[in-house]
Every structure is written in structure tokens, then in C-alpha cells.
Amino acid sequence: MTVSSNKEAFLNTIASKLGRERKTHVQRPxxxxxxxxxxxxxxxxxxxxxxxxxxxxxHTQVIESNPEILQRTLDDLIEANGGGIVMTSGDSxxxxxxxxxxxxxxxxxxxxxxxxxxxxxxxxxxxIFADCALAESxxxxxxxxxxxxxxxxxxxAHYIAVxxxxxxxxxxTQAAAAFNRRIQAGEPVGSSINFISGPSNxxxxxxxxxxxxxxxxRATYVLI
Amino acid sequence: MSLQTDKRDFSERTLDGLGxxxxxxxxxxxxxxxxxxxxxxxxxxxxxxxxxxxxxxxxQHTLQNLDYYLEQLADNVEKQGGHVYFAATKEEASxxxxxxxxxxxxxxxxxxxxxxxxxIELNRVLIEAGCELIETDLGEYxxxxxxxxxxxxxxxxxxxxxxxxxxxxxxxxxxxxxxxxPENLAGFARTVLxxxxxxxxxxxxxxxxxxxxxxxxxxxxxxGNGDLTAAIPKTHIAVMGMxxxxxxxxxxxxxxxxxxxxAVGQKLTSYITVxxxxxxxxxxxxxxxxxxxxxxxxxxxxxxxxxxxLQCIRCGACLNVCPIYRHIGGHAYGSIYPGPIGxxxxxxxxxxxxxxxLPFASSLCGACTDVCPVKIPLHEQLIMHxxxxxxxxxxxxxxxxxxxxxxxxxxxxxxxxxxxxFAHSASxxxxxxxxxVRGPALIHGWIHARDLKQPVKQQDSFRAWMEKRKGGxxx
Ligand code: SF4
Numbered sequence: 001m002t003v004s005s006n007k008e009a010f011l012n013t014i015a016s017k018l019g020r021e022r023k024t025h026v027q028r029p030x031x032x033x034x035x036x037x038x039x040x041x042x043x044x045x046x047x048x049x050x051x052x053x054x055x056x057x058x059h060t061q062v063i064e065s066n067p068e069i070l071q072r073t074l075d076d077l078i079e080a081n082g083g084g085i086v087m088t089s090g091d092s093x094x095x096x097x098x099x100x101x102x103x104x105x106x107x108x109x110x111x112x113x114x115x116x117x118x119x120x121x122x123x124x125x126x127x128i129f130a131d132c133a134l135a136e137s138x139x140x141x142x143x144x145x146x147x148x149x150x151x152x153x154x155x156x157a158h159y160i161a162v163x164x165x166x167x168x169x170x171x172x173t174q175a176a177a178a179f180n181r182r183i184q185a186g187e188p189v190g191s192s193i194n195f196i197s198g199p200s201n202x203x204x205x206x207x208x209x210x211x212x213x214x215x216x217x218r219a220t221y222v223l224i
Numbered sequence: 225m226s227l228q229t230d231k232r233d234f235s236e237r238t239l240d241g242l243g244x245x246x247x248x249x250x251x252x253x254x255x256x257x258x259x260x261x262x263x264x265x266x267x268x269x270x271x272x273x274x275x276x277x278x279x280x281x282x283x284q285h286t287l288q289n290l291d292y293y294l295e296q297l298a299d300n301v302e303k304q305g306g307h308v309y310f311a312a313t314k315e316e317a318s319x320x321x322x323x324x325x326x327x328x329x330x331x332x333x334x335x336x337x338x339x340x341x342x343x344i345e346l347n348r349v350l351i352e353a354g355c356e357l358i359e360t361d362l363g364e365y366x367x368x369x370x371x372x373x374x375x376x377x378x379x380x381x382x383x384x385x386x387x388x389x390x391x392x393x394x395x396x397x398x399x400x401x402x403x404x405x406p407e408n409l410a411g412f413a414r415t416v417l418x419x420x421x422x423x424x425x426x427x428x429x430x431x432x433x434x435x436x437x438x439x440x441x442x443x444x445x446x447x448g449n450g451d452l453t454a455a456i457p458k459t460h461i462a463v464m465g466m467x468x469x470x471x472x473x474x475x476x477x478x479x480x481x482x483x484x485x486x487a488v489g490q491k492l493t494s495y496i497t498v499x500x501x502x503x504x505x506x507x508x509x510x511x512x513x514x515x516x517x518x519x520x521x522x523x524x525x526x527x528x529x530x531x532x533x534l535q536c537i538r539c540g541a542c543l544n545v546c547p548i549y550r551h552i553g554g555h556a557y558g559s560i561y562p563g564p565i566g567x568x569x570x571x572x573x574x575x576x577x578x579x580x581x582l583p584f585a586s587s588l589c590g591a592c593t594d595v596c597p598v599k600i601p602l603h604e605q606l607i608m609h610x611x612x613x614x615x616x617x618x619x620x621x622x623x624x625x626x627x628x629x630x631x632x633x634x635x636x637x638x639x640x641x642x643x644x645x646f647a648h649s650a651s652x653x654x655x656x657x658x659x660x661v662r663g664p665a666l667i668h669g670w671i672h673a674r675d676l677k678q679p680v681k682q683q684d685s686f687r688a689w690m691e692k693r694k695g696g697x698x699x
Contacts, residue, residue: 007298010310010519011291014466017526023292028471029285031478034278038270054491113507117456121422136268137491146505150455154448172492176477183438183473191304191440191503192455195496200448203488204363204382205390205406207254213362213410214417215448215495 032177039136039170047135047168048223054138058198059211061220070224071099074127074160077220081158084124090147093129093162097224101127109146116149126156126216132178133163133221136171139197140221143190150192159199159216163223226314226345227574229374230558234581238673241552247376247384251553254383258544261489262595268491269481279482280599282475283535286467287526293436293469294517300439306501306513310466314344314520321346321428321461322353324514328459330355330425334417336443336450337361338430339378339538340465340518342560343573346428347372358420360449362413366390369397376554376562378540379487384553417449427453427510431464432537433479434515437472440500441515444480446493454499460510466517467526467534473498479537482597486539521573529608533568535598542592542602548585552673557582564592564602571609580618583609626666641687647679654678 015022042050048064055062065073078086078101086104088094105119120126128148130140140161144150153159169175172195182189200215211217230237241247266272286293298308311317325333333355335341350357359368363382367373370393375381382390387404394400394409398416402408421427429450431441441462443450454460470476476498484490502509525534543549543563554562559570559579567586571579583606592602613619619627633639654663655678660671670676682688 006310006312007295007308010312010466010517011295013312013519013523014291014294014526017523017528018288018290019527023289026289026292026471029281031278031282031474034274034281035478036269036271036274038268058490058494107507109505109507111507113458116507117422121418134492139492139496144503144506144509146507149506149508150451150499151508154451154455172477172481172496173474176473180437180473188503189438191500191506191509193498194451195492197490197492197494197496200446200494202362202410202447204361204366204380205385205409206250206387207257207380207383208406210406210410213414213447213449214360214421214452 035173042170044165044168047170048165050135050170051133051138051168051221051223054136055198055221058138059201059219060138060198061218063220063222065222065224067097067224070097070162070222073222074099074101074162077160077222078125081125081218085119085122086125086127087120087123087152087156088127089129089152091129107147107149107152117151117155120149120152120155123156125158125160126152127160127162128152130161130163130167132167132169132175133161134170134172134175134195135168137197138221139172139195141175142194142196144192144194145190150194153194153196154200154215157217159196159219161196161219161221163221165223225342225347225372225374225560227343227559227561227570228578229560230555232558234556234558234585235672237556237558238552241556242673244384244553246386247553248551250383250386251550254377254380255544255550258489262486262541262544265485265489265491269485275478275482276597276599278478279597280535282470282478283537283598286469286471286475287531287534290467290469290526293471294466296436297434297439297469298517300437301500301513301515302439304439304501304503306439306515308515308517310517310519311344312519314518317344317463317516317518317520318346318349320516321463321514322349324459324461325350325355325426326353328425328512330459332420332424333357333426333428334360334420334424334453334457335428336430336445336453337364337381338428338463339560340430340463341428343520344463344518346463358417358424360417360420360453362410362447362449365413365417366393369393374555375560377543378538378561378563378565380540384555421452421456424457426459426461427457428461428463429453431462431468431515432483433476434464434469435473435476435498436469438498438500440498442476442480443495443497443499444483444493445495446488448495451495451497454497454510455508458510459512459514461514461516463516463518466519466522483537483539486541486595486597525572530568530572530605532600533565533572533605535600536565536569537598539597541595541597545591545595547587547589547591552585557585564606565600568600568602568605568609576613576616576618580613583613622665630666644679644685644687645682648681651678
């Protein structure tokens with residue numbers, strides 16, 4: 001049986017179980033207006049406070065910095081993580097903020113799959129710029145791109161995300177709506193969209209929380 | 225593992241559960257802490273009931289238009305170079321996946337936690353095909369290392385094991401020499417599994433929700449193993465029950481919030497990822513992406529009186545409030561889906577022949593219905609199952625006779641009142657310290673897993689008390 005004939009039979013079964021012909025058009029219910037707003041109007045400073053409070057609960061350090069001292073902040077953090085190899089994304093903002101690290105790999109298309117994964121695996125610290133951040137859940141949002149692979153966020157032992165304050169929004173609701181607007185407008189989005197809220201963890205052994213199971217052992221957000 | 229995890233009688237399985245004091249304590253304290261965490265995470269959303277309404281609306285809308293959204297999903301996955309396979313049966317699903325793995329000449333496969341792959345017996349099929357298959361979720365890995373011990377909770381599969389048991393398994397099977405602290409056990413698993421991710425040619429994941437207008441899947445995890453499973457191997461196969469789909473990221477976001485908060489009391493889990501086939505220029509992620517959409521009995525539920533069971537987002541909250549699950553534990557259900565939702569869907573997917581006892585494993589207190597983030601009327605569905613089981617005369621002839629007699633007795637106030645007069649003396653020989661401890665038939669069935677108080681003496685009864693008062697009940 002070919003895949004497409006499988007599909008037709010499969011979907012026809014569904015339609016017949018629902019007691020109707022196959023649907024060719026559907027009107028999505030509008031849900032945005034139905035979602036309760038429990039926060040009201042918030043300033044950017046409010047969002048920073050909400051983020052900081054939430055990060056306390058998700059074992060994530062928040063460092064307030066600014067573009068002038070960002071290099072020093074990151075250097076200090078790398079040292080606090082025990083030094084070693086750093087791997088950054090190829091985000092143009094590294095150059096824009098004049099950042100440079102000795103002993104650093106950059107995720108790049110030209111290096112190819114094996115090398116990028118190997119570099120990420122050998123790196124002690126990953127540094128990336130958040131595409132946006134969600135205050136309520138302490139989440140950074142990043143898209144995969146040729147200069148920012150998926151495993152960069154998971155393989156290095158320590159994870160540093162730089163968050164520009166103006167990219168802070170309240171919740172996942174705003175982030176999902178923004179992505180959906182892009183998708184509906186036919187704009188490309190990364191093949192992987194990651195919502196990352198702190199370091200990896202597990203409570204699989206006697207429900208005791210253990211931080212750093214497969215992914216990073218420690219996560220730090222640097223606010224600028 | 226298949227849907228069925230234990231072929232023994234339900235009564236044998238419950239006795240095992242009732243006798244396992246570690247498991248009962250573990251389940252009890254997990255229930256208590258998860259309940260509290262869920263409540264606080266739900267409260268921060270503001271009007272939780274309204275969120276539940278929206279969750280229910282989304283699930284019902286998607287189910288009503290399932291064919292449309294699945295077609296849209298398939299088109300969008302294929303547009304990006306991915307492959308979609310629609311499997312009507314579990315055999316079709318697992319043999320398609322086996323064929324992909326064989327074609328890729330893969331011998332090392334990593335998997336992240338997925339209930340539907342258990343349902344389609346994928347592990348067995350791939351191991352028989354000669355693969356080294358590794359479960360990478362810490363809980364699932366522990367169970368695999370312990371000779372595929374079945375899971376006992378939807379979200380925390382190894383809940384029934386203590387740290388000493390895990391230490392023993394790791395040392396016997398993997399040469400672990402460390403102590404029994406969860407940190408060291410998890411750290412050891414991290415080192416072992418990291419190597420497996422790097423070596424694997426194929427990664428297999430489940431799918432919390434597929435996003436129709438994007439042609440991608442959504443994984444919700446805390447450990448990051450699902451992301452590594454999809455990011456490192458060159459081939460990614462995602463397996464989804466056909467109902468696990470949303471129209472867009474906006475609906476996914478609502479359901480992920482309901483899921484994370486209901487399952488583990490977090491606003492969002494550490495890793496929520498939306499992923500599909502790698503795009504041009506991206507150097508990791510799957511070069512080849514397959515999405516397997518599984519029916520395996522779900523279409524028979526669609527449009528039936530049990531339709532709402534398909535709304536389930538597998539958060540496990542109904543297990544965390546269930547007094548029956550608390551006492552008998554997950555293994556007693558004999559299914560990969562335990563607890564109230566397990567008692568509803570297992571008979572639907574596996575038939576009454578093997579699972580007719582499960583709908584009776586409920587106190588009908590309705591706690592599961594109240595907690596369900598997508599408003600599935602679980603206890604009402606359990607009652608419908610019971611009605612079907614009785615109507616199909618699947619209860620034993622003896623049971624039917626007893627129920628008939630009980631119904632005659634209970635529907636006649638006069639008869640009931642008269643028999644109460646003798647209940648105390650008649651039960652004397654069967655009772656100890658105010659509790660009935662032995663008895664025939666129905667009584668035996670009842671006291672097997674529950675307490676039954678000995679009826680009070682006639683003069684101490686409520687009826688006698690009422691009769692003494694003016695206007696009391698007459699017989
Ligand atoms: S039935 Fe409801 S509460 Fe139970 S697992 Fe499914 S969604 Fe969660």
C-alpha cells in the first residue's frame with residue numbers, strides 16, 4: 001500500500017466515524033479573547049521582576065548587566081563555570097556587542113554536522129542570544145538556524161542566554177501568537193523552536209528533583 | 225511492552241499492590257506533593273476554570289475536524305521534505321518503523337518517552353530486528369535496565385521503585401559502583417546515555433501535539449533527552465496517536481500550559497520544543513524525518529459515547545487525585561495506561577475481554593473529572609463502561625444473580641428495613657472488632673480490597689433513632 005492511499009483510507013475512516021464527508025474547510029475558534037489575563041498592564045521593569053522571581057524557582061541565575069560590561073560579565077561567568085571551551089552561536093549580535101572569547105567555537109554551517117556536534121559536546125559553556133524571553137515562566141525562546149544548531153542548547157555543561165530587555169514578553173501566549181502570525185504570513189521559521197526554562201532536571205528517582213540530567217547542569221540568564 | 229502489562233487476574237494484581245507498602249507510600253506522597261504543586265501552578269494562571277474551558281474547546285474542535293487537520297499536517301510535513309505514514313493498526317505502525325530503521329542500516333536507536341510506542345510494541349519489534357534500543361528518559365531507562373519492568377504512572381514511570389532498587393539495578397546491569405543518592409544515580413545515567421545519543425543513527429520520540437499549520441511536532445520534557453534524541457541522530461521518527469494534534473501554535477500553547485501545570489505543577493517544563501525536518505543550511509537535527517500517525521482503535525472511539533476520552537493530553541492529574549490508584553498502584557491496572565484515564569481508555573483500546581474489571585476500579589467520587597484540565601467526564605465514562613459490561617452480560621452468572629437479589633432488596637424499603645433488623649446478628653460470625661472479615665460472594669468481593677463495617681445492632685440503628693422521634697420515618 002502506498003503512503004498516500006494509506007492516508008486517504010485513514011482519513012476517510014475518520015470522516016465516516018464522525019458521520020460526515022471529509023472536511024475541506026474549517027473555521028478555527030478564536031481563543032485569544034477567551035484566555036483570561038491575570039496580570040493586567042505591565043511595564044518592562046515589571047516583566048524583569050517577574051522573570052527574576054520565577055528564575056529563583058527554576059534554579060536559574062539571573063545577572064543584570066548592560067552592553068558596556070557584557071563582555072566582562074560573560075568572562076566572569078565562564079570562569080565561574082570552571083573555564084574550558086566556550087561555544088557560541090553565530091548570531092550577529094556577538095559582533096554587534098563586540099564580544100570575543102579566547103578558546104571559543106562558533107556554531108557554523110561551514111563546519112558541518114559532525115564537527116558542530118563534536119564541538120558542542122566538548123564545550124563547557126554555551127552562550128546564545130535569546131530571540132525572545134517569557135517572564136512568567138523564566139523561558140528563553142530560540143530558533144534553530146544555520147548559525148545556531150539544536151544541540152548547542154543541550155550538549156555543553158553550562159548554558160548562558162543573553163536576554164535583551166526589550167525582547168521580554170509576559171508569557172508563552174504572546175510568543176505563540178507572534179510565531180503564528182509569521183507562519184500564517186508564510187515567513188520561514190526555524191525547523192526547531194526551543195522554549196528553554198532553566199537547566200535540565202528530573203524527579204524520576206523517588207520524586208527527588210535532580211538538576212542537570214541530560215542537558216545543561218546549570219543555566220544563567222544575562223539581562224542587558 | 226504492549227498495552228497489556230500483566231496477564232494475571234485483576235484481583236491478584238490488586239493484592240500485589242495492596243501488599244507493597246513502599247509503593248503505596250511512594251504513590252501517596254507523590255500524589256500529595258503533585259496535587260499541591262498543581263494547585264499553585266493553576267492558581268497563577270488566574271481563572272483556571274476558564275483555561276479548562278478553552279482547553280476543552282480546543283480539544284473538541286480538533287477532534288470534530290480531525291481529518292482536516294491531519295491532512296493539513298501531512299501536507300505541511302511533506303512540503304518540508306518529511307514523510308508521513310498513516311498506520312491503521314499497531315502492526316502497520318511498528319513494521320513501517322522497523323522498515324525505516326532497517327533501510328537506514330541502523331543498529332543503534334535512542335528513544336524518548338512515548339506511550340504510543342509502548343502500545344504498538346515497538347521496542348520488541350526493533351530488538352527482534354537486531355537493534356540496540358535505549359530508552360533515554362531516566363525513569364524509562366531505569367525500567368528498561370530492570371528487565372523492562374512496566375511503568376506505573378503516566379508521568380513518573382518508575383514511581384514504584386526506591387533508590388536502593390535503582391542502585392542495585394545499575395550496579396548489576398551497568399557496573400555502577402556509586403552510592404544511592406538520586407544525584408549520583410542520575411549523573412551516572414547521564415554519562416552512559418550521552419554516549420548513546422552520540423552513537424545512535426535513529427532517534428524515536430513520541431509527540432505531545434502535532435501542529436497542523438506548521439507541519440511540526442511538539443515535545444514537552446524536563447530532561448532534554450527528547451531534544452537530544454531528535455537533534456543528534458540523522459534520522460528522527462516521531463510517533464503520534466492520531467488525536468494528538470492542534471491547529472496552530474496558539475492552541476498548542478494553551479494545552480502546554482494546561483499540561484505542564486497539571487502534570488508536574490510547573491508553569492512550563494524545562495524544555496518545550498517544536499520541531500520538524502531540518503531546514504536547508506541547518507547542520508544538526510534530522511536529515512530524514514518520519515511522522516507515524518497511529519489509529520490502533522482510536523477511530524472506533526471517535527464519534528462514540530466515549531469520544532471525549534480522546535481529549536486526553538496525558539497529564540496524569542487524574543491519577544494524582546485518585547483514591548483507588550493511591551491504594552492499588554499503577555501496576556494493578558495491568559495496562560500501560562493506569563488510573564482513571566487508564567480505566568476508561570484501556571477497555572476501549574484493548575476490549576472488555578481483558579479489561580472488564582478496570583471500570584469497576586473507581587470510587588466514582590468524581591475527583592478525576594474535577595481535576596482534568598480538558599474536562600473529560602471520567603467518572604461518567606466509567607459508569608457507561610459499567611453499563612455496557614452489564615448489558616453485554618459480561619459479569620458472571622453468579623454476580624448477576626446476586627445483583628438481582630440486591631436490587632430487589634434495596635428497592636423495597638420494607639424489605640430492606642426488615643433485613644436490617646437481623647443484619648447485626650447474622651454478621652456476627654463473619655466479623656471481628658466491628659469489621660466484616662469474611663463472607664461469601666459479593667461480600668467477599670467487597671472486603672477483598674475495602675473495609676466493610678459490621679452493621680450496628682437494631683436498637684442503635686439510625687432507623688430506630690428516627691422511629692423514636694415524632695415524625696420519624698414509618699415503615
Ligand atoms: S484524563 Fe484528563 S486528567 Fe487524566 S491524564 Fe488525561 S487529560 Fe490528564
